[in-house]
Amino acid sequence: MEFRQIRYALSVAKERSFTKAAQRLNISQSAVSEQVKMLEEEAGFSIFRRTPRGIDLTERGRTFLYEAERIASDVLSLTDTARRLRGAVLDTFSIGLGSGMAQIFMPRLFSNLEELLPSARLEIFTAPTKHIFDDLHEERLDAGITIESEPDRVPAGLVFERLTSIEMALIAHPKHPLAKAKQPIDVGRLVAEPIVMSELSVGYGQVVMSLFTDIGTRPNILAIADNIETMKAIVQSGKGIAIVPRPCADNEVALGVLKMMSIAPSRHVSLSLFRRRQAQSRRKEGFLTSLRDALQDTPAK
Numbered sequence: 001m002e003f004r005q006i007r008y009a010l011s012v013a014k015e016r017s018f019t020k021a022a023q024r025l026n027i028s029q030s031a032v033s034e035q036v037k038m039l040e041e042e043a044g045f046s047i048f049r050r051t052p053r054g055i056d057l058t059e060r061g062r063t064f065l066y067e068a069e070r071i072a073s074d075v076l077s078l079t080d081t082a083r084r085l086r087g088a089v090l091d092t093f094s095i096g097l098g099s100g101m102a103q104i105f106m107p108r109l110f111s112n113l114e115e116l117l118p119s120a121r122l123e124i125f126t127a128p129t130k131h132i133f134d135d136l137h138e139e140r141l142d143a144g145i146t147i148e149s150e151p152d153r154v155p156a157g158l159v160f161e162r163l164t165s166i167e168m169a170l171i172a173h174p175k176h177p178l179a180k181a182k183q184p185i186d187v188g189r190l191v192a193e194p195i196v197m198s199e200l201s202v203g204y205g206q207v208v209m210s211l212f213t214d215i216g217t218r219p220n221i222l223a224i225a226d227n228i229e230t231m232k233a234i235v236q237s238g239k240g241i242a243i244v245p246r247p248c249a250d251n252e253v254a255l256g257v258l259k260m261m262s263i264a265p266s267r268h269v270s271l272s273l274f275r276r277r278q279a280q281s282r283r284k285e286g287f288l289t290s291l292r293d294a295l296q297d298t299p300a301k
């Protein structure tokens with residue numbers, strides 16, 4: 001049996017899908033299927049079975065991969081030991097960023113990255129809030145930075161620490177009639193305006209929905225996008241408006257392709273560092289503490 005075959009099978013088991021496993025491994029689905037088939041032939045039994053809900057493990061497959069994961073972990077630990085002995089990068093630290101967060105936090109992080117994460121390679125992924133929660137829960141991320149959600153919308157097993165609070169603002173095309181306003185724009189004036197939204201049940205979308213719910217109405221939704229860059233592009237086309245965290249559109253406002261206005265009542269959102277409740281390795285716990293202290297407006301004491 002080859003370690004590669006075991007690694008592919010473990011990815012299929014985690015993703016419950018050959019397609020998603022291939023995407024995660026950055027190889028073709030046919031290559032994953034072929035290697036898993038060869039592993040099953042050598043083992044002498046089926047590891048996976050197809051069900052109406054997708055891919056599942058057989059009883060023998062579950063026992064086999066339980067042992068395989070333990071062995072794979074030992075092999076990876078040995079690899080890390082070799083890296084440490086030759087002075088190579090030892091740890092990979094993975095961060096999930098909610099849409100629009102890069103403009104807010106990356107300058108703070110990269111101004112002193114070597115000291116914050118010594119001997120580590122940083123991996124950054126941008127995704128909707130729900131995906132970040134899922135990836136944290138499935139241990140595909142070490143930390144996530146996203147909008148602070150209501151407790152009942154945060155998966156069990158995740159905890160968070162607040163980093164900063166950001167004002168929400170209205171963006172529109174520079175020639176839009178609202179762009180001429182000299183005073184904050186009352187949310188009630190936006191009821192008939194086609195608006196571009198993001199996730200409706202969590203993240204920024206939830207905050208914007210609450211603005212309209214508070215005045216007893218619903219927004220006139222033009223489109224729902226999963227990231228702020230797409231939202232801004234739609235607004236730049238002259239089709240609709242959007243409400244986003246103010247720093248997320250500063251560059252476009254400076255270039256003159258968007259106009260930004262305050263809203264009334266004003267609304268702020270809290271951005272937080274999310275992590276799994278259970279402790280990680282000592283080094284990664286140190287990385288998490290450094291990350292929190294560097295990104296908080298008021299560092300923890």
